Amino acid sequence: MSLADLLAEAMRRPGVTVPPSLSPRRRESGEIVAPDRPPLIAPGATFRSWCEDLGRAGMMVDGHPFSLADRPAMWEVFDQIPNTVEDAYGRTVVVQKGAQVGATVLEQLAALWFAVRFAPCQCLMYLPDRSMASYKSTNRFMPIARSIPRLHQLLTDGKAREGNVLTRVVRSLGSGFLFLWTHGREGGVTLSFPGDFLSLDEVQGITLEQVDRVTERLSASRIRFRLLLSTPLWPELDINAFFLAGDQRQFHSFCECEDGVALTPLFVESALRGRSDFPVKVLDGEWAYFCPTCGAVIEDTQRGRWVPHRPDGAYPSFHLSQVLSPTISPREILEAWGRADTVARRQNFFCRKLGTPFADASQVLATLDILRRCVDPALAWRESGKGCLMGVDQMGSFAVVTIVDRRPDGRMAVAHVELVYDLDPWARLDALLVQFGVTVCVVEQLPSIDSARQFAHRHPGTVWLITSYGDLEEFVVWGDVTVSKSDRKTAEDYRDRWTLRADRFRVLDWAAARLREGYICFPDPTGLIGEIRDQGAIKHGPVLSEVFWLHYSKTGLVLQDPEQAPTDKSVRAAKRLVLKLGLDPHASFSLLAVCLAWFRAYGTTHFLLPGVSDAADRTERVHRDLDRALPGLPSAVAAQLLEQTVVDPGTCGACSAFQEGFCQARGFNVKPSDPGCPDFLAG
Incomplete structure (x- = not known):
């Protein structure tokens, strides 16, 4: 045990006094040091200068000497870590990154800085699962600590054993590091631990609700600092949602242009459009970056500056791709794109090379291009009808309605769409049933289950309630076909006969295929004007194009890789996921409901699909x-x-x-x- 530790221990014992000449002193950093020993953090040091000093003193990261000399693009990112409690309080920093660009090193060093500089400080370091948390603690965090002898001594109290893998404690400072995870037992590690510093690494596997839940762990803290970093996956989800809410900083490399050139967005644009005009050309037999505007060759992509593309963002958010990595050449990036011949490999390229979220057209319900091709100029919006079908997604005081009929050529034609804003939307739904002569209506039962059942009882045999979703062998199981033992013992008047269970993924996947074929068709997308409410604002506009089509394009239909899906080990089947890409796509679920009504009217065992x-x-x-x-x-x-x-x-x-x-x-x-x-x- 060090002299400082012995003195600190002695001072804590009742009745023991220590001569003033030997009294340890607590620096601003919170570290207790002996009078003849310099503090671990020098007075006036910033986080970046401290890291560089540790690197010069021999700190090792992943088995290599630490240095920021070859990563100037990271300097401003490191400078976001605060030096005072006042600067740290309530602060959030977001890094949307490619793979292996040094962001996780930043997170681990930031946790060490907080534990010493702002002691006592509890650092909560979250990952998606327990195995990743254990690996990070053992194979990444502790090797860094071992290369800083004084810090390692604080962590181990000078003992040979390093303690619990998932809980590292600095007793002399009152600080600690908890390596936690977000998946698994509900609330098990997201609800129990108060903290001061919160980091979320690889949050592509985490939901926005989980981020909100773990953020509450900081509610009683005097520091409340939050660091989120991850490769992205889906647009407007996980890390990308937080990046977009920030000031969206892109790195502009110096060229002959006044503002420089942001190379990563150029790569993204070319790859998304399927073009070959990447900002790369052959120079002296080797590939090199260049600016498409001024033509200047960019020898070092890290010579430049960070530019916020949304200056009024809530916090600093950085987009850090492998284009800025000193270890990845432009040739490697181009070769990786050349190998991206499947949806999974293209997503891997965008997410891990370019640090950009990606959703293929085959992974969403419909793209805007597909929806525009479904417009039939011969169709008109209707105010009434006969023999129509209706689908409703209801949220209590808000309902989304889709009404369709069958065209002479067999296609599903949208006749009317509506957003019903009312404390009691059911009266309007009653009116629409009569107005359009609806023969089959399918309604989402939750959340207003009592009102939904009353609606169904008012229209027996016409209104069907979706009671649950699941992985089924069929698209839908109708309640009047499968009668449970409980139902057989229940009087007819009290049975939930007009109910169904549906496979959400299968039905939406069917709808996606029909949209691609043009089997589902729309009137003029700007021809129906209705009330639209968005975040408290009320306006009138084209409901189909501004709401319904937007929701269709924000609904992900994904077959998750069996290696990533937690399935039965004996059955390596891909997991089917319906994702909400940045918003709750109520219109998509209204379309799902009307497709179920279509199945009821025209059968589910086979489909008459004419030559569209x-x-x-x-x-x-x-x-x-x-x-x-x-x-x-x-x-x-x-x-x-x-x-x-x-x-x-x-x-x-x-x-x-x-x-x-x-x-x-x-x-x-x-x-x-x-x-x-x-x-x-x-x-």
């Missing part, structure tokens, strides 16, 4: 003929004429027994677009 392109061509030809014959015809009238004119072979409308919506052969009402039955007679 052929049907669309016929519709377009008839539409042109109508325009020539009756110029200026109102769109609503034209749509009705089209429904009567465009008839698919093999449907009821082409049968000789069909007359004005009635089948004379079998004696019931049918639509012209209904599939023909075994009694079909060609007209």
Whole structure:
């Protein structure tokens, strides 16, 4: 045990006095040192200068001498670590990074700085799971501490054993390091530990709710400093959500341009657009970076400055890619892009090389390009209808409605969409059922379960409630088909007969495929104006394009790699995930509900998928003929004429027994677009 430790221990014992000449002194850093011994943190030192001093004194990081000399782009990032409690209080720093760019080293050194400089200080260091937390403590954190003898002595109290792997304690300072994780037992390590310094490493595996929960661990602290760093994964999720909320600093390398050039966004833009105009060219037989604007060759990408692209952001947020790494050449980055021949490899390139989130078109419900191709100029928004289907996602005092009908060519046509803002939206839903002659309506039961059930009881057999989601072998299990033992013992009036269970991923994946085919079609996206509320602001605008299409594009449909998914070891199946990319996509879940209504009306065991392109061509030809014959015809009238004119072979409308919506052969009402039955007679 050191002299300082012996003196500190003696001072804590009752009745023991220490001569003034030997009294230890507590520096601003909080460290107790002997009178003849310099403090671990020199007076006036900043975090960066302290790290550089430790590097010159022999500190090792991952087995290599530490130095920032070859990483000038990191200097400003290191300078974000505060030097006083006042600067630290309530501060957040975010680093959205590529792989192996030195950010985790920054986090570990920052924790050591806080433990000594602001003692007593509890440092909570979170990772996604326990194995990563244990590895980080044993294989990354402690080797750094061992290369700083005085710091290692503080951590071990001069003993040979280093203590608990997940809990490192500096008793003489009252500080500690807790290596925690966010996944696993609910609340087990996110709710129990008060702290002063909070770091979240590799938060791509963490939800925004988990970040909020662990942040509450700082509520009683006098410091409340938060450091988030990770490679990103999905746009507007995990680390990217926090980066976008900050001032979004990009590194501009010096060139002949006044503002320099931000190389990483240029790489991202070229890769996303599938172009080959990367800011790289061959110079003397080797690849080199250059500025596409001025043509200057950039020999060192780290000669430049950080520029905030959103100066009014809530806190400093940095985008740190491998373009700024002294160990990664432009050739390596280009070769990695050349190997990105699958969705998974492209995502790996964007996330780990460029430090940029990525979602492939195949991983979202629909892109805006796909949705624009689904617009049918022959369709018009409707105020009423007959035989329509309705899907509702309700949130108590807010409901999102999608109403569709079936076109003569077999396609699903959106007739009406609406955002219902009301303390009691159910009255409006009642009116819409009557207004559009809805035959099947599917509603999300939660959160207002009582109101939803009352709505279903008012319209028995028409309204169906989604009671749960799960991984099913089918798209949907209907409550009137599968009757439980409990239901059999329950009186008919009290049964939840009009209910269903659905596979959310399967249904939305079906909808995504139908959108790509053009099987689901829309009227003019700017033609329906409605009330839109966003963060307290109320405006009127095109509901379809500004809300519904936005929600579709923010819904992720992902098959998670079996190696990453916590599945049964004997069944290595990919996990199916529906992700909310930056917002809660209520319109997507309304579309899901109307697809379930479609399944109820037209079956789930098989789908009549007509040749959409052929049907669309016929519709377009008839539409042109109508325009020539009756110029200026109102769109609503034209749509009705089209429904009567465009008839698919093999449907009821082409049968000789069909007359004005009635089948004379079998004696019931049918639509012209209904599939023909075994009694079909060609007209």
